[in-house]
Amino acid sequence: xxxxxxxxxxxxxxxxxxxxxxxxxxxxxxxxxxxxxxxxxxxxxxxxxxxxxxxxxxxxxxxxxxxxxxxxxxxxxxxxxxxxxxxxxxxxxxxxxxxxxxxxxxxxxxxxxxxxxxxxxxxxxxxxxxxxxxxxxxxxxxxxxx
Numbered sequence: 001x002x003x004x005x006x007x008x009x010x011x012x013x014x015x016x017x018x019x020x021x022x023x024x025x026x027x028x029x030x031x032x033x034x035x036x037x038x039x040x041x042x043x044x045x046x047x048x049x050x051x052x053x054x055x056x057x058x059x060x061x062x063x064x065x066x067x068x069x070x071x072x073x074x075x076x077x078x079x080x081x082x083x084x085x086x087x088x089x090x091x092x093x094x095x096x097x098x099x100x101x102x103x104x105x106x107x108x109x110x111x112x113x114x115x116x117x118x119x120x121x122x123x124x125x126x127x128x129x130x131x132x133x134x135x136x137x138x139x140x141x142x143x144x145x146x
Contacts, residue, residue, distance in 0.1 A: 004086060005034025009042070009095035011082045017101035023070040028082035028095060030062040036089035038062040043083045046073060058084075075104040 007030055014025040030038045042056045042064035051072075056064040064082070079097045086092035 002089075004091040005032055005036065005089060007032050007038065007084055007086070007090045007093040009082050009084050009093050011080060011095040011098045013080070013098060013100050017103050018073075020075070020103050020105050021070045023072070024068050024100075026066045026068065026080060026082070026098075028056075028058075028064045028084070030058055030064070030084045030090075030093070032062065032090050034089060036087075038084070038087065038090050040087035040090065040092075041085045043085065045081045045083070046078050048079075073100075073102050075102050077101050 010029045010031065012027050012029070014027075015022075016024075018024045026044055028042045028044070030040070030042065032038050037060065038058050040058060042058060043050055044052050044056070044066045051068070052066045056066055058064045078100050080100055081097055082095045084090075084093050
């Protein structure tokens with residue numbers, strides 16, 4: 001069997017931010033490199049979990065869409081992706097993350113996005129160094145240009 005042609009997926013939302021209680025749609029555009037039209041299935045994910053039906057077929061232009069009803073996705077910041085499962089001629093691929101904000105009841109975000117392993121401001125001098133009588137911390141550098 002011949003090698004499958006590479007594909008790419010571009011994901012867009014009909015609105016962002018999403019107003020409280022309103023629905024929105026996600027459209028996955030599957031782009032092909034080869035000569036064959038894309039006729040595969042697309043799976044949509046929100047925060048890593050599948051949403052909607054098991055699969056959505058691409059149309060004749062390579063687009064698959066999912067309607068998300070109002071209230072289905074809770075208020076907050078969410079990361080969406082779309083995965084194209086490939087077909088007989090085209091390879092599978094996945095979109096980059098699309099961040100969508102669903103607003104809370106008063107038009108404000110209900111929660112801030114969670115940033116994993118966000119570095120904290122280091123303490124100077126570190127507590128273990130400051131407590132060691134044999135270590136002298138360096139003086140704070142002052143910019144002489146001010």
